[in-house]
Amino acid sequence: MRPDILNPLFAETATLDGVGPKLQKPLDKLGLSRVKDVAYHLPERFVTRRPVENLDAASEGEQIVVALTPTEHRAARSGRGPYRVLAQDAVGNVCALTYFGRASYTAKKQLPVGEKRWVAGRLDRYGDMLQIVHPDHVSEDGGNALCQLCEPVYALSEGLTQPKVASLVEQALARLPELPEWIEPGQFARQKWPAWADALKLAHNGEHAAARERLAYDELLANSLALMLVRADNRRRRGQSLQGDGALRARLQLPFPLTGAQKRSIAEIEGDLAQEAPMLRLLQGDVGAGKTVVALEAMLIAVEAGRQAALLAPTEILARQHFETLRAMAQPTGVEIALLTGRDKGRARESILMGLMDGSIDIVVGTHAIFQESVAYRDLALVVIDEQHRFGVAQRLQLAGKGRRTPHTLAMTATPIPRTLTLAQYGEMDVSRLDEMPPGRQAIDTRVVAQERLADVIDAIGRHIAGGQQAYWVCPMVREHESEDIAAAEARYAALRERFGDAVVLVHGQLKPELKDAAMERFARGVAKLLVATTVIEVGVDVPAATLMVIEQAERFGLAQLHQLRGRVGRGSEKSTCLLLRGEALSETGRERLALMRETQDGFRLAEEDLRLRGGGELLGTRQSGDTPFRVATLEQIQRLLPLAHDDAHLLMERDGGLEGERGTAARVLLYLFERDWGVQLLRGG
Ligand code: ADP
Ligand code: MG
Numbered sequence: 001m002r003p004d005i006l007n008p009l010f011a012e013t014a015t016l017d018g019v020g021p022k023l024q025k026p027l028d029k030l031g032l033s034r035v036k037d038v039a040y041h042l043p044e045r046f047v048t049r050r051p052v053e054n055l056d057a058a059s060e061g062e063q064i065v066v067a068l069t070p071t072e073h074r075a076a077r078s079g080r081g082p083y084r085v086l087a088q089d090a091v092g093n094v095c096a097l098t099y100f101g102r103a104s105y106t107a108k109k110q111l112p113v114g115e116k117r118w119v120a121g122r123l124d125r126y127g128d129m130l131q132i133v134h135p136d137h138v139s140e141d142g143g144n145a146l147c148q149l150c151e152p153v154y155a156l157s158e159g160l161t162q163p164k165v166a167s168l169v170e171q172a173l174a175r176l177p178e179l180p181e182w183i184e185p186g187q188f189a190r191q192k193w194p195a196w197a198d199a200l201k202l203a204h205n206g207e208h209a210a211a212r213e214r215l216a217y218d219e220l221l222a223n224s225l226a227l228m229l230v231r232a233d234n235r236r237r238r239g240q241s242l243q244g245d246g247a248l249r250a251r252l253q254l255p256f257p258l259t260g261a262q263k264r265s266i267a268e269i270e271g272d273l274a275q276e277a278p279m280l281r282l283l284q285g286d287v288g289a290g291k292t293v294v295a296l297e298a299m300l301i302a303v304e305a306g307r308q309a310a311l312l313a314p315t316e317i318l319a320r321q322h323f324e325t326l327r328a329m330a331q332p333t334g335v336e337i338a339l340l341t342g343r344d345k346g347r348a349r350e351s352i353l354m355g356l357m358d359g360s361i362d363i364v365v366g367t368h369a370i371f372q373e374s375v376a377y378r379d380l381a382l383v384v385i386d387e388q389h390r391f392g393v394a395q396r397l398q399l400a401g402k403g404r405r406t407p408h409t410l411a412m413t414a415t416p417i418p419r420t421l422t423l424a425q426y427g428e429m430d431v432s433r434l435d436e437m438p439p440g441r442q443a444i445d446t447r448v449v450a451q452e453r454l455a456d457v458i459d460a461i462g463r464h465i466a467g468g469q470q471a472y473w474v475c476p477m478v479r480e481h482e483s484e485d486i487a488a489a490e491a492r493y494a495a496l497r498e499r500f501g502d503a504v505v506l507v508h509g510q511l512k513p514e515l516k517d518a519a520m521e522r523f524a525r526g527v528a529k530l531l532v533a534t535t536v537i538e539v540g541v542d543v544p545a546a547t548l549m550v551i552e553q554a555e556r557f558g559l560a561q562l563h564q565l566r567g568r569v570g571r572g573s574e575k576s577t578c579l580l581l582r583g584e585a586l587s588e589t590g591r592e593r594l595a596l597m598r599e600t601q602d603g604f605r606l607a608e609e610d611l612r613l614r615g616g617g618e619l620l621g622t623r624q625s626g627d628t629p630f631r632v633a634t635l636e637q638i639q640r641l642l643p644l645a646h647d648d649a650h651l652l653m654e655r656d657g658g659l660e661g662e663r664g665t666a667a668r669v670l671l672y673l674f675e676r677d678w679g680v681q682l683l684r685g686g
Contacts (some may be wrong), residue, residue, distance in 0.1 A: 002255050002360070002387065002672045002677070003580075003668065003672060005177050005179065005669065006177070006179075006659075006669065006673060007373070008175045008176075009033070009034065009035050009036035009039065009175070009177070009673070010036060010256050011034065011035050011175075012033065012034055012035075013027055013032055013033055013034060013035060013037070013038055013168070014181070015035070016035065016038070016168050016171045016172065017167075018164070018168070019168070020166060022159065022590050023159065023160070023164075025159065026156075026157040026158055026159035026160045027157075027160070028268055029157040029158075030155060030156075030157050030160075031631075032168075032388070035172045035175055036172075036673065038168050038169055038171075038172040039169070039172040039173060039175075039176065039200055039409075040215075040631065040632060041165070041169065041528055042153070042203050042204065042212070042215070043152030043153055043154055043203075043204060044153050044154065044155055044290065045152075045153050046150050046151060046152055046153065046206060046207060047063045047136075047150070047153050048063065048149050048150055048151075049063040049064060049151070050062065050063065050064055050065070051064070051065045051066070052064050052065070052066050053066075053090060054066065054089040054090045054091045054093060055089045055093040055095060055123070055130055055158065055399070056091065057079045059123070060123055060125050061122065061124070061125060062122065063120075063122050063123075064120070064121070064122075064123055065118060065119070065120045065356050066089055066118070066119055066454060066557045067089065067090060067116055067118055067119075067241065068087035068088065068089055068116070068117060068119050069087055069088050069089075069114065069115065069116045070085050070086070070097075070111045070112065070113045070114070070115070070117070070623070071086050071087060071088055071094075071113060071114075072085070072086040072113065073085050073086075073107075073108065073111075074086065075104075076104070078224075078490075079486045080100075080486060080490060081487060082098045082099060082100050082104075082484075082487070083098070083099045083100075083103075083104030083107055084096045084098050084099075084131075085099075085107050085111045085616075086095065087098040087111070087117075092280075092558065093130065094130070095123075095130040095131060095132060096126065096129050096130070096131040096132075097111065097119065097131070097132050098131050098132070098133045098134070099127070099133075099489070100132060100133075100134070100158065100483040100484055101158040101159075101483050102158050102159050103158060103159070104135060104163070104458065110138040111138060112663045113516045115140075115321065116136050117139065117140060117402055118137075118138070118140070118141065119132060119137070119138050120135060120136045120137040121133070121134070121135035121136075121290060122283070123137050123138075129148075129498075133208050133484075134156075135628045136153070136161075136162045137162065137163065137298065142208070150206055152169075152204055152205075154166070157481065158252070158603065166317070169204055173200060173201055173204065173667070176197040176200060176201075177197075178197060179196050179666070180196070180662075180665065180666035180669060181195065181196070181666060182218070182221070182501070182663065182666035182667045182669065182670040183214075183218075183221070183648075184648055184651070184663070185617075187644070187648060191210070191214070191217075191302075192210060192214070193210055193211075193213065193214035193217070194208075194210060194211055194214060196214070196218070196672070198209040198211070198313040199212075199214040199215050200215065203215060211515070212637075213637065213641070215482075215632050216632050216633035216634065216637040216638075216641060217429055217633075217637075217641050217644070217645055218629075218632075218670060218673075218674070219304075219630055219631070219633050219674055220305060220424070220630070220633055220638065220641055220642050220645035220646075221370055221634040221645040221648060221649055221667075221670065222287055222670050222671055222673070222674035222676045223284055223424065223629060223630070223645075223674070223676060224642070224645050224646045224648075224649035224650075225649040225652065225653070225667060225670070225671060225676070225679060226671055226676030226678065226679035227426075227428050227679075228428055228649055228650065228653050228682070229653075229679035229682055229683065230428070230678070230679060230682065231280065231428035231429075232653065232657060232681040232682075233683075234277065234278055234280050235277055235617060237277070237278055237319050237405075237406045238276055238277075238405055238406070239275075239276055239277060239279070239381075239405050239406045239407065239408055240276065240307070240381055240405050240467075241274055241275060241276045242274065242301055242302055242305040242307065242381055242382070243271040243273075243274055243301075243305055243621055244300065244301035244302075244303075244304030245248050245271075245304055246304065247304060248300045248303060248304050248333045248335060248635075249297055249300050249304070249333075249637065251332050251333045251334075252296075252297075252300075252329065252330070252332060252372070253332050254293065254329070256438065258290075258293070259290065259434075259437075259438055259439075260290070260436055261433070261434045261435055261436035261454070262290055262293065262294055262434065264432070265283060265294050265432040265433075265434060266294055266297045266298070266529065267432075267675075268432045269281060269283075269294070269297075269298045269301075269410060269432065270298075270301060271297070271371075272408065272430070273382070273408055278406040278407065278408050278409065279382075279409060279410065280404075280409055280427060280428070280430065281409070281410050281430045281431070281432060282410075282411045282412075282413065282422075282426050282429045282430070282431045282432070282435070283410060283411065283412045283413070283432050283434065284297075284412075284413055284415075284416060284417075284418055284422070284431060284432070284433045284434065285412070285414065285416075285433065285434025285435075286414060286434070286567070286602075286603035286604070287564075287567035287568075288437065288438070288441065288567065288570070288571065289331065289436075289437055289438070290434060290438050290447075290621070291386075291412045291414070291434060291436035292322065292325055292326070292329075293329065294412075294434070295311060295384045295386075295410065295412060296326055296329055296330060298382060298384065298410055299311070299363050299382060299384065300305045300330070300335065301382075302381045302382040303335055303362045304406075305381065306379070307377060307379045307380070307381035307382070308356070308359065308361070308362055308363065308364070308377055308379055308380045308381060308382075309362070309363050309364075309380070309381065309382040309383070309384065310363070310365075310366070310370055310371075310377075310380060310382070310384070311326070311363070311364070311365045311366075311369070311381050311383075311384040311385075311386065312363045312366065312368065312370060312371070312383065312384065312385045312386065313365065313366070313367060313386045314367070314386065314387045315367065316341045316342070316367055316517070317345065317517065317521070318386065318387075319339065319341055319365055319366050319367050319519060320339065320341075321433070321542055322365050322386065322670075323337065323365040325367060326363070330363075335362045335363060336360060336361050336362045336363070337361070337362065337363045337364070337365065338352050338355060338356075338361045338363070338364050338365070339352075339364075339365050339366060340352050340356075340364055340365070340366035340369055340370050340375070341366050341367050341369055342367060342369045344369075344375035352364070353374070353375060353376070356375060356376065356377050356378065357376050357377070357378055358378060359378035359379065380405050380407050380459065381408060382407055382408045382409075382410065383407045383408070383409050383410070384409075384410045384411075384412065385409065385410070385411045385412065385413075387412070387413055387414065393674070396577075402641075411426070411429070411636050414564075414567070415419055415560070415564065415607075416560075416563075416603035416604045416606070416607045417560075417607055417647035418608050418610075418611045420611070420638065420639050420642060420643075421611070421638065423642060423646060424629065424630070424638055424642055433604075433623075435604060437641075441570070441572060443570075443576055443601060444566060444569060444570040444575075444577065444578050444601060445574045445576065445577045445578070446566070446578045446580065446597055446598045447577070447578070447579055447580065447581065447598070448554070448580045448582055448595075448597075448598065449579050449581055449582070449583070450581075450584075451552075451553075451581050451582060451583050452584060454581070456582065457550060457579060458496070458499065460548075460579075461473075461496075461500075461530065461548065461550070462499070464547075464548050465500065465503060465529045465530065468545075469529075469546070469547050469548065469574065470523070470529050470530070470543060470545045470546040470547070470548075471529065471530050471531075471546060471547070471548035471550065471553075472529060472530075472531050472532065472533065472546055472548070472549040472565075472568055472569065473492065473496065473532045473533070473549075473550045474533055474534070474535065474549065474551045474552065474565055475488055475489040475492055475532065475533070475534050475551065475552050476535065476551075476552055476553045476554075476556050476557065477534055477535055483510075485508075485534060486508050486509075486510055487533070489506065489508050489532060489533070489534050490506065490508075492532060492552070493506040493532045496532060497532060500529070500530055502528075503528060503529040504530045504531075504532060505522055505523055505528040505530070505531055506519065506530070506531075506532045506533070507519050507520060507530070507531060507532070507533040507534075508533065508534040509534055519531070520686045523546075524543050525542060525547060526543075531546070535561070535565070540573065542571055543568075543571070544571045544572030544573075544574075545572060545579065546568065546569055546571075546619075547569055547570070547572065547574045547575065547576040548569065548576065548577050548578075548579070549566060549568060549576075549579070550579045550581060551565060551566075551570045551578070551579070551580050551581065552581045553581065553582070553583055554580035554581055554582055554594060554597075555580075555582050555583060555586055555587070555590035555591075555593065555594060556583075556590075557593075557608045558593075558610050559593050559596060559597065559607070559610035559613065560603075560606060560607050560610040561659050562580070562593075562597055563597070563601075563603055563606045563607075566578045566597070566601075567603075569626060578597075579640040580594055580597060582594060589613050592613060593613060596609055610640065611635060613642070616629060652664065652667060658683060659680070659683060670679055
């Protein structure tokens, strides 16, 4: 049970003053559902604003405070377009105050035509007009408040403003309890870190490196400790030793010899399966490295041993694709394979459930539906999880109860992550790496093209489609507000549609799942020829006829992300091309990144380089350190502090594996605070 001392932090955000039903959605969107989430909603940066007489005195990109008088309100022309308020400064310069989504209501109220207002925000340019997007403050009097020297800037969502968030943070900080110190005393003294509550307060007040660092360390320590508790529990559990006689595997008629890396991985898995302790292994291999056949061999071992295996996919589309591939490959073995997704209803579903219960189905492929309460297995001995990071350890633990004994787990991921991050993501798992590609893979012809040549690129797509092939068009997520990105993607989609008509479909993060699935399906079936998407293109979606990818503003992506995206093409026998469109202002690291993309297709190398080049903060996703399980720790902090946290956790486990001593008790509080309490729950059960 969660220690009582944490209760004030886990109270709902709605208990703070000024939070009504209207704020619920924007708060949820930022993950700020409880007081502790608000306290940990650390500023993205701090601004220092300069008051200016008029816009001539300011430069683009600068944070300013200026007096403006609204002259005209322009409503959005399309549903998602922005709402603009045109305003004049003291000498008649015009500036647009731009609002997306519901923020336009605020604009209507705050900026009556003809009345002077002080506006604080970042001056930008939109086409040939000056603009300030979502001003941070609008006030009637010049107010010293606006010229405050240093003000935190928080991530927002539609419906929230900086002052609102600041007021919630202030209330949350006032509720911080005093928590016992969980950091090892020697470490704590050496690092000169502030105590937990002080660290949080400091982190909201200015750029206090030691405070930020301590908070990051806490999170890393919690994560390491929880993963170690899972592993320790795993060692205590009894699974079942699986020994296949090779009969089924011998019947496979693969059209290719296995690569060395595949053989090695299979041998490692076979070794684990023969043990009684349940396997906990990660199979890491770039897109196209051939993970599926490794998974199949593993599952056949389970079936040879008279047991069942399950493969869990992150989406229905992927589950279906896996099912078809596996069924075709395993056909000569006579093994019974079924597909089970949330969509199956009625009699079809009943018959699969029967088959799983009586053991006539050997292998089931599906989404998380395969682990619902109502699904019972005769003897589930191996679970393969594709793209594990979407499931997480907690779900894995729920699987533990499914077999008569704890099943073996093989997690597969196509994200080649650097070694340091592997530790953070997968902690104590054993790792097999497919670091060798099957022979005969065609290199993807990767080119960097200036954005000004857009028209040529569109012509090239026209020829490509006319030749019967398909293409992706990736629009980036780069702006402060997601709706702006969606608007940009929709504008691009509209333009391409004008040219190519029904052959174009659009997919983005705010589409309803049914619409998204329908668009993806049209593309997968080859009905649609061009898929315009924000970065949400499904991991692993396999459309071999898609042989061209265009990525807009490629310099704004990280290498790992570009690599993931590019992996969508080059899947068939045809030669594939990737066009990286770059903007005008290319930074040094931007240039370096694009050059590396041209140079190599080795995912592991790109992942390491990515980590090296990131940290400048100019990249997408660096804010939340994207592909890590952390909210507080940045990539740089992970690299520097994770080894320390890992060793510290290790030491604590050795001294007090049950977390019962004084520090152990404090560590329990830490685990609950960071919601790694699945670790603690294992302690009580075991
Ligand atoms: P992953 O899941 O790792 O992205 P897949 O398992 O889908 O990769 O394999 C990609 C393609 O490579 C498939 O068409 C598969 O049949 C083929 N393949 C797998 N292993 C080999 C191999 N050893 N030699 C040649 N082709 C292979
Ligand atoms: Mg795959």
